[in-house]
Amino acid sequence: MAAPTRDLTGDTGRFAGLRRMARTTAFKLSAVYLLIFAIFSGIILGYLAWNTRRLLDAQITETIETEINALAEQYRQGGLRRLISVIERRGRQTGSFLYLLVDSRGDSMTGNAILRVPALTVNPGWIEMSYNWPDEPESVARLAKVRVFLLPSGLRLFVGRDLEERSRLQEVTRRARGLSLLLVVLLGGFGAWFVTKRVLARVEGVAKTSAAIMEGNLSHRLPVTNTNDEFDRLSMHLNQMLDRIGELMTGLRELSDNVAHDLRTPLTRLRNGAEDALRKATTLEEAKLALERSIEESDNLLKVFDALLMIARAESGNLATSLQPVDLGELASGICELYEPLAEEAGLDFSVDVEPGLMALANSELMGRALSNLVDNALKYGLSENGKRGALAIAAQRDGNSIRLSVADRGTGVPPEKRVSVVERFVRLDESRSKPGLGLGLSLVAAIARLHGGELLLEDNTPGLRAVLVIPALTRALESA
Amino acid sequence: MKILVVEDDAEAGRYLARALNESGHVADLASDGEAGLEMALAGSYDVLVVDRMLPRRDGLSLIMALRAEKRTVPVLILSALGQVDDRVLGLRAGGDDYLTKPYAFTECLARVEALARRQNPQSAQLTYKVADLELDRLAHRVSRAGEDIPLQPREFRLLEYLMRHAGQVVTRTMLLENVWDYHFDPQTNVIDVHVSRLRSKIERKGLPTLLHTIRGAGYMIRDPAK
Numbered sequence: 001m002a003a004p005t006r007d008l009t010g011d012t013g014r015f016a017g018l019r020r021m022a023r024t025t026a027f028k029l030s031a032v033y034l035l036i037f038a039i040f041s042g043i044i045l046g047y048l049a050w051n052t053r054r055l056l057d058a059q060i061t062e063t064i065e066t067e068i069n070a071l072a073e074q075y076r077q078g079g080l081r082r083l084i085s086v087i088e089r090r091g092r093q094t095g096s097f098l099y100l101l102v103d104s105r106g107d108s109m110t111g112n113a114i115l116r117v118p119a120l121t122v123n124p125g126w127i128e129m130s131y132n133w134p135d136e137p138e139s140v141a142r143l144a145k146v147r148v149f150l151l152p153s154g155l156r157l158f159v160g161r162d163l164e165e166r167s168r169l170q171e172v173t174r175r176a177r178g179l180s181l182l183l184v185v186l187l188g189g190f191g192a193w194f195v196t197k198r199v200l201a202r203v204e205g206v207a208k209t210s211a212a213i214m215e216g217n218l219s220h221r222l223p224v225t226n227t228n229d230e231f232d233r234l235s236m237h238l239n240q241m242l243d244r245i246g247e248l249m250t251g252l253r254e255l256s257d258n259v260a261h262d263l264r265t266p267l268t269r270l271r272n273g274a275e276d277a278l279r280k281a282t283t284l285e286e287a288k289l290a291l292e293r294s295i296e297e298s299d300n301l302l303k304v305f306d307a308l309l310m311i312a313r314a315e316s317g318n319l320a321t322s323l324q325p326v327d328l329g330e331l332a333s334g335i336c337e338l339y340e341p342l343a344e345e346a347g348l349d350f351s352v353d354v355e356p357g358l359m360a361l362a363n364s365e366l367m368g369r370a371l372s373n374l375v376d377n378a379l380k381y382g383l384s385e386n387g388k389r390g391a392l393a394i395a396a397q398r399d400g401n402s403i404r405l406s407v408a409d410r411g412t413g414v415p416p417e418k419r420v421s422v423v424e425r426f427v428r429l430d431e432s433r434s435k436p437g438l439g440l441g442l443s444l445v446a447a448i449a450r451l452h453g454g455e456l457l458l459e460d461n462t463p464g465l466r467a468v469l470v471i472p473a474l475t476r477a478l479e480s481a
Numbered sequence: 482m483k484i485l486v487v488e489d490d491a492e493a494g495r496y497l498a499r500a501l502n503e504s505g506h507v508a509d510l511a512s513d514g515e516a517g518l519e520m521a522l523a524g525s526y527d528v529l530v531v532d533r534m535l536p537r538r539d540g541l542s543l544i545m546a547l548r549a550e551k552r553t554v555p556v557l558i559l560s561a562l563g564q565v566d567d568r569v570l571g572l573r574a575g576g577d578d579y580l581t582k583p584y585a586f587t588e589c590l591a592r593v594e595a596l597a598r599r600q601n602p603q604s605a606q607l608t609y610k611v612a613d614l615e616l617d618r619l620a621h622r623v624s625r626a627g628e629d630i631p632l633q634p635r636e637f638r639l640l641e642y643l644m645r646h647a648g649q650v651v652t653r654t655m656l657l658e659n660v661w662d663y664h665f666d667p668q669t670n671v672i673d674v675h676v677s678r679l680r681s682k683i684e685r686k687g688l689p690t691l692l693h694t695i696r697g698a699g700y701m702i703r704d705p706a707k
Contacts, residue, residue: 322566338675365663376669
């Protein structure tokens with residue numbers, strides 16, 4: 001069953017979706033980008049408009065200058081009369097310049113414009129001023145750029161150009177600016193909505209899957225879209241984590257099943273023995289014997305327990321911090337020395353081949369334990385069965401970037417199809433369980449090897465078993481560090 | 482010997498104290514860390530047996546407080562945490578030996594007696610003598626009834642450890658820890674083979690047996706005259 005999908009903040013109502021969207025990081029980011037983009041495009045458009053206006057102004061000034069030059073030429077050649085006639089003729093043409101000539105009293109002598117201010121108040125030079133065409137009502141004000149000249153005998157000449165064109169252009173750019181800003185906001189808003197919706201959908205997928213996992217179904221995996229984007233990478237990592245958790249949980253479940261099974265048997269034996277003694281033992285001797293057996297049985301139980309704890313600790317990686325540079329060759333020699341008398345007593349050919357300087361990052365106690373486990377095994381199961389003299393060969397060699405610690409015997413060996421299972425907890429080749437043992441030795445050794453970043457290999461010694469611990473060697477650079 | 486047992490489990494504490502008393506020692510019992518520290522500071526004990534997890538003040542903190550007061554009384558730590566790093570932590574805090582629960586009482590007794598002996602100045606002797614067996618640490622020489630016995634280095638250390646604890650039970654685990662410096666339990670009887678080799682070298686026909694096997698506990702070198 002799925003719990004009703006509810007907004008984490010408990011937001012409900014008509015615009016809950018939008019409000020929730022507005023709170024997302026994706027939306028906020030999009031909004032910020034939008035704002036920045038709008039400001040930039042505003043600045044660019046403004047700059048464009050300002051530049052066009054400047055260009056237009058320069059152009060207008062230039063045409064006025066040219067016109068003035070032409071008028072001056074006429075004036076020089078034909079005097080005032082020629083100037084007036086030229087002005088009159090040109091003033092009648094459509095789209096002409098603005099002309100006005102006033103005398104020293106301020107009365108208009110000729111021209112095609114009426115000023116809205118007294119002509120004499122206007123000083124010579126460039127100016128922008130309002131004017132009217134003579135056949136227009138006075139209410140229609142036009143703007144023009146004008147150059148004012150003082151001619152001899154107090155005459156003033158106004159030559160100008162209407163600015164309507166310029167203001168129309170300005171209007172156009174203004175409208176374009178507004179429109180483009182509106183477009184930016186609209187498109188940007190849509191983009192933000194789209195991106196946010198997409199991100200929300202992905203996040204929602206993750207949230208839904210994790211909710212399903214939290215309800216106890218660990219088989220769910222986060223969706224991966226194969227776009228290899230950051231969400232995919234996140235999902236893949238989380239999926240790997242889930243895989244690892246799943247493995248650990250399966251391991252734990254198996255372990256507890258095995259513990260329950262394998263501890264129950266000796267516990268039952270212990271209990272039965274005690275019950276039996278309580279019922280039957282009549283003499284002190286008998287009772288003592290039964291108690292001794294009970295103690296032995298509980299010691300065995302404790303060993304199983306210890307080994308299991310050790311495996312669990314090694315596998316959890318808790319001990320990884322206790323690794324230090326250790327000479328594995330020396331360690332192997334020490335173990336050999338410990339076991340040599342025992343091997344001799346068992347009538348085995350005992351050989352040791354240890355290279356010097358086999359440094360590795362290791363926990364010497366755990367490695368010693370692993371090696372001694374292997375040697376114990378070889379002594380227990382490695383005796384030749386057809387009466388030939390058995391052998392036990394211990395070697396420590398460097399092999400490329402790793403160190404091989406091998407313990408080889410001439411026993412019956414382990415058939416290839418059993419080499420994987422025999423490393424598992426409580427698995428014993430000897431199914432009758434006639435020889436003493438816990439069935440935990442090899443799995444402990446394998447766990448220790450894994451803790452050291454290595455592995456336990458079981459090879460054929462033709463005949464016999466060669467158990468090899470492959471441990472990464474310490475490189476010189478690390479050694480000196 | 483006066484021994485202080487600091488153990489919060491009443492049943493286990495009483496059992497240990499009673500067993501120590503029956504072995505000829507005087508054992509006091511404290512049931513939490515504070516009381517244990519008080520008693521250890523007030524009384525003069527030869528050995529302390531301290532559980533690691535205690536109410537009011539844990540075992541390690543008790544030992545550290547004791548050492549801060551310059552008390553050198555040897556301490557045997559008892560703990561249900563038998564892992565590598567836990568033992569190192571315990572010894573670093575100032576403990577002298579570490580025993581993992583559950584333990585056999587013989588093991589505990591042997592270690593307590595060995596610890597008490599360590600306090601004894603005689604333990605740092607240069608030569609050891611048990612009956613007519615003599616060991617010279619400086620000259621690295623061993624002789625029985627005046628006759629030199631050549632020994633391998635390890636055999637020498639084994640004999641040295643046994644002779645330093647002459648008259649005391651030494652368990653197989655103690656030998657493994659102190660002579661070989663291994664802190665794990667081999668599944669096979671390796672130690673027995675080493676001891677029997679040593680025995681074949683130091684025992685002589687017609688002379689009294691010195692190196693004894695104590696059933697269910699370990700070994701002991703003993704002067705038959707004492």
